[in-house]
Amino acid sequence: MHFLPVADPRSFSYPVLIASFIVICIIISMSSSWIQNDINIVQVPKTISARIVYIDKPKPNTAKKPVKKPESKKAIVQPKKTAPKPKIIKNTETTAVKQKPKAINKRLPLPGADLSKALAEDEEQMKLSDLLNSEMQTLQAEKDQQAIASYASQIKLLIQSVWRFPPSAKHDQMVLLRIFMVPTGEVTEVQIVESSGNTALDRSAEKAVWRIAKFPVPKDASLFEQQFRKFLIQLKPENARL
Amino acid sequence: MELSKLLAVSMLSLAIAGCASSGGTTDEASNTDASAAESQTQGVPGSPDLDVVTEEQAAMASNAMLEQTTVYFGYDRSEIRPEFKDLLNAHAGYLVANPQASIVLEGHCDERGTVEYNLALGERRADTVKRYLIVQGANPSQIESVSFGEERPAMMGSDDSVMSKNRRAEIKYQ
Amino acid sequence: MIKRYIFLLLMSFCVSTQAELTIEITQGIASSIPISVVPFKFEGSLKDNMDQIVRSDLERSGHFTLLAPDDMLSLPATEDDIYFTDWRLLKQDYIVVGTVKSLPNKQYQIRYQLFDVFSETELLTQTLTGSASQLRDIAHRISDAVYEQLTGIRGAFSTKIAYVTTNPQRTAFSLSIADSDGAREKTVLTSKFSIISPSWSPDGKRLAYVLIEDDGSRVYIQHLETGKKELISAQKGINSAPSFSPDGKKLALVLSKDGNPEIYVVELATKNWTRVTSHYAIDTEPNWMPDGEHLIFTSGRTGNPQIYRVNLTSGYIERLTFEGSYNARARLAQDGRFLVLVHQANKGAPFRIASLDLMRGLLKSLTSDTQLDESPSVSPNGVMVMYAAKYNGRSILAAVSVAGDVRFLLPSKNGDVREPAWGPYLN
Numbered sequence: 001m002h003f004l005p006v007a008d009p010r011s012f013s014y015p016v017l018i019a020s021f022i023v024i025c026i027i028i029s030m031s032s033s034w035i036q037n038d039i040n041i042v043q044v045p046k047t048i049s050a051r052i053v054y055i056d057k058p059k060p061n062t063a064k065k066p067v068k069k070p071e072s073k074k075a076i077v078q079p080k081k082t083a084p085k086p087k088i089i090k091n092t093e094t095t096a097v098k099q100k101p102k103a104i105n106k107r108l109p110l111p112g113a114d115l116s117k118a119l120a121e122d123e124e125q126m127k128l129s130d131l132l133n134s135e136m137q138t139l140q141a142e143k144d145q146q147a148i149a150s151y152a153s154q155i156k157l158l159i160q161s162v163w164r165f166p167p168s169a170k171h172d173q174m175v176l177l178r179i180f181m182v183p184t185g186e187v188t189e190v191q192i193v194e195s196s197g198n199t200a201l202d203r204s205a206e207k208a209v210w211r212i213a214k215f216p217v218p219k220d221a222s223l224f225e226q227q228f229r230k231f232l233i234q235l236k237p238e239n240a241r242l
Numbered sequence: 243m244e245l246s247k248l249l250a251v252s253m254l255s256l257a258i259a260g261c262a263s264s265g266g267t268t269d270e271a272s273n274t275d276a277s278a279a280e281s282q283t284q285g286v287p288g289s290p291d292l293d294v295v296t297e298e299q300a301a302m303a304s305n306a307m308l309e310q311t312t313v314y315f316g317y318d319r320s321e322i323r324p325e326f327k328d329l330l331n332a333h334a335g336y337l338v339a340n341p342q343a344s345i346v347l348e349g350h351c352d353e354r355g356t357v358e359y360n361l362a363l364g365e366r367r368a369d370t371v372k373r374y375l376i377v378q379g380a381n382p383s384q385i386e387s388v389s390f391g392e393e394r395p396a397m398m399g400s401d402d403s404v405m406s407k408n409r410r411a412e413i414k415y416q
Numbered sequence: 417m418i419k420r421y422i423f424l425l426l427m428s429f430c431v432s433t434q435a436e437l438t439i440e441i442t443q444g445i446a447s448s449i450p451i452s453v454v455p456f457k458f459e460g461s462l463k464d465n466m467d468q469i470v471r472s473d474l475e476r477s478g479h480f481t482l483l484a485p486d487d488m489l490s491l492p493a494t495e496d497d498i499y500f501t502d503w504r505l506l507k508q509d510y511i512v513v514g515t516v517k518s519l520p521n522k523q524y525q526i527r528y529q530l531f532d533v534f535s536e537t538e539l540l541t542q543t544l545t546g547s548a549s550q551l552r553d554i555a556h557r558i559s560d561a562v563y564e565q566l567t568g569i570r571g572a573f574s575t576k577i578a579y580v581t582t583n584p585q586r587t588a589f590s591l592s593i594a595d596s597d598g599a600r601e602k603t604v605l606t607s608k609f610s611i612i613s614p615s616w617s618p619d620g621k622r623l624a625y626v627l628i629e630d631d632g633s634r635v636y637i638q639h640l641e642t643g644k645k646e647l648i649s650a651q652k653g654i655n656s657a658p659s660f661s662p663d664g665k666k667l668a669l670v671l672s673k674d675g676n677p678e679i680y681v682v683e684l685a686t687k688n689w690t691r692v693t694s695h696y697a698i699d700t701e702p703n704w705m706p707d708g709e710h711l712i713f714t715s716g717r718t719g720n721p722q723i724y725r726v727n728l729t730s731g732y733i734e735r736l737t738f739e740g741s742y743n744a745r746a747r748l749a750q751d752g753r754f755l756v757l758v759h760q761a762n763k764g765a766p767f768r769i770a771s772l773d774l775m776r777g778l779l780k781s782l783t784s785d786t787q788l789d790e791s792p793s794v795s796p797n798g799v800m801v802m803y804a805a806k807y808n809g810r811s812i813l814a815a816v817s818v819a820g821d822v823r824f825l826l827p828s829k830n831g832d833v834r835e836p837a838w839g840p841y842l843n
Contacts, residue, residue: 163444231437362698393610
């Protein structure tokens with residue numbers, strides 16, 4: 001390997017330096033501990049803010065729900081035909097539930113026992129409604145995941161039913177498309193993000209999308225915006241002879 | 243297979259022994275029925291004459307076997323089958339007795355399988371026969387072998403009976 | 417705190433697809449491309465129907481389904497005549513139109529165009545000129561261009577095939593060469609001896625072959641332009657199964673002079689011999705790999721014939737087939753990803769041409785209605801296999817695509833046709 005001068009646009013020196021710098025920073029930031037919760041947040045629905053709440057008597061249901069989520073999702077997707085499950089990259093909220101002890105130790109010294117009792121009742125009420133809120137938010141997030149899985153599955157089945165790949169297609173070739181849709185589900189644009197190297201195969205993939213032209217989409221506008229306004233379809237003819 | 247052959251041979255030898263021992267009885271019988279026997283038994287000599295006929299018969303049998311010049315093989319196999327050993331022994335015997343005689347062994351196959359592999363298999367069959375004859379005393383310089391693979395079938399056709407006739411080694415006297 | 421921000425900053429450099437929904441499709445329907453080759457416009461009649469040759473070529477390739485001219489709603493000859501909606505109605509993906517013009521000096525001028533029906537765009541256009549005897553070649557060149565444009569694979573329609581014909585009594589043999597569709601047959605050798613194992617040199621100028629003479633098999637090379645014959649090997653025992661190396665300078669073949677059939681390589685210029693195998697079992701049917709460093713061959717070393725690969729430098733031998741009671745005469749296909757070979761699943765089963773996917777280890781039969789299939793030979797683009805088969809009691813040539821989805825029989829000739837060898841690209 002012969003080294004080119006740093007200023008030469010063909011040289012690798014600058015990119016190598018920058019890449020090394022990034023890698024070193026990542027290593028530094030990852031080697032020390034920090035607040036764990038933040039790592040898992042990649043995208044949080046704007047309308048929902050999840051709060052982790054600890055109550056001195058933790059109810060078994062609340063604690064277990066997030067853990068159950070992947071299992072229930074699997075149960076829904078399985079009955080749908082023999083096609084392998086759509087791989088959906090999780091992109092909402094946390095899966096780890098951290099139980100933070102939150103001590104309630106404020107006590108207003110009051111003359112009358114009734115007032116303190118009333119206050120205590122008030123606090124109980126607030127705690128209850130907080131609990132209800134967080135439960136509803138978790139439920140909503142769960143429903144969203146199910147909806148995404150369901151629509152993704154429908155899209156996958158539709159495409160598999162019309163995709164005609166050419167005889168030259170090889171089982172290990174892959175074409176990646178980016179699809180642009182409007183809220184009605186109509187496709188407005190199809191881009192080839194990554195070609196398979198087989199132009200006939202690429203063309204057959206595009207044709208399959210245009211053949212369907214209009215996909216089923218979630219009614220929830222925000223869910224549509226986040227997931228289906230633009231998304232990727234990866235096509236691999238694994239059942240090709242070659 | 244081997245056991246039943248052994249049994250057959252031992253039965254045969256017992257029978258022959260039995261015949262030999264009862265030879266006397268036959269003679270006695272023929273002597274007692276001399277008049278009747280004579281007219282009948284002109285062609286049936288006593289023990290010494292029995293041997294001469296056997297030799298003649300043996301010579302005739304041997305010549306007959308020399309007429310047979312084809313050895314057949316099982317599918318995809320090149321070893322000599324027991325039923326052809328006598329035939330080959332006869333030919334070996336002839337070669338030993340006639341050192342100036344020479345033969346060419348031709349190996350053949352049926353049409354199943356590939357052309358080139360069959361050329362090799364045909365050679366194997368010819369070579370197996372050659373080795374057998376040499377073991378029986380023939381001089382290697384009297385024997386040449388050549389393979390024709392599936393190229394010169396004895397019979398045309400694809401059914402089993404035809405194909406079994408093509409899996410062969412032929413002895414050609416020069 | 418700071419560390420967290422640094423991490424998030426760095427994460428934002430990552431590709432955005434990490435967060436984008438990705439749906440994976442892993443199944444579709446394998447289907448050939450529907451295309452129309454419209455009869456070329458010409459005043460008068462030509463000896464060779466050019467568009468019919470193109471239709472046959474594309475159909476035989478297995479990649480396309482051709483619309484019959486009778487089913488066409490119109491017969492356009494140029495772009496202006498094409499009413500694309502009609503063709504979309506007929507569910508055609510592509511259309512080829514053309515014109516033939518006769519020129520004064522007994523020449524013909526052919527112009528053709530290839531269009532994408534859906535987008536109504538021209539993908540290819542060419543004008544070719546030639547004499548009456550070159551019309552078939554021009555048609556095959558059109559097929560090659562259309563095929564390559566639409567599949568990305570080089571077309572093999574302008575190549576030749578060699579084969580042996582014999583009379584039913586097996587008393588006369590001839591080695592012939594024809595176009596890949598069986599047309600324009602030319603005899604290069606006749607003999608009373610059986611001719612087997614023809615092998616093309618990589619430049620298409622020589623054919624090696626074997627004569628099974630009365631006292632043994634012999635290997636020859638014939639120079640096609642001059643007809644000159646050269647004896648390569650006539651040693652004691654078998655001299656057979658010649659195969660040219662990719663550089664054309666060496667020949668692999670089988671000799672049994674050392675006691676049993678073994679594989680040797682001979683350098684043609686120096687007549688320097690190198691022995692490759694040393695095993696008491698049958699070793700035969702050598703075939704070179706494109707790297708010139710390996711041979712694929714058949715060996716009976718485990719009891720019945722299987723396929724092996726040997727590294728010519730190190731001598732290392734590797735077994736390639738493990739399924740079935742008989743695997744022989746392997747040839748490479750599909751850019752070395754596949755082997756095609758003669759295969760018998762178990763004793764008593766028919767002999768078929770099969771493909772072995774070297775990546776996935778899958779062995780599949782390619783033929784089903786012919787019997788006693790043998791001598792597979794692959795087209796230079798690795799897509800098609802030609803082979804000999806018994807059909808209605810006669811020996812004929814047939815071809816099948818390595819993907820196993822199309823099959824055709826070559827036009828029948830008198831007598832039995834065997835031992836096909838598909839020639840190389842000719843430029």
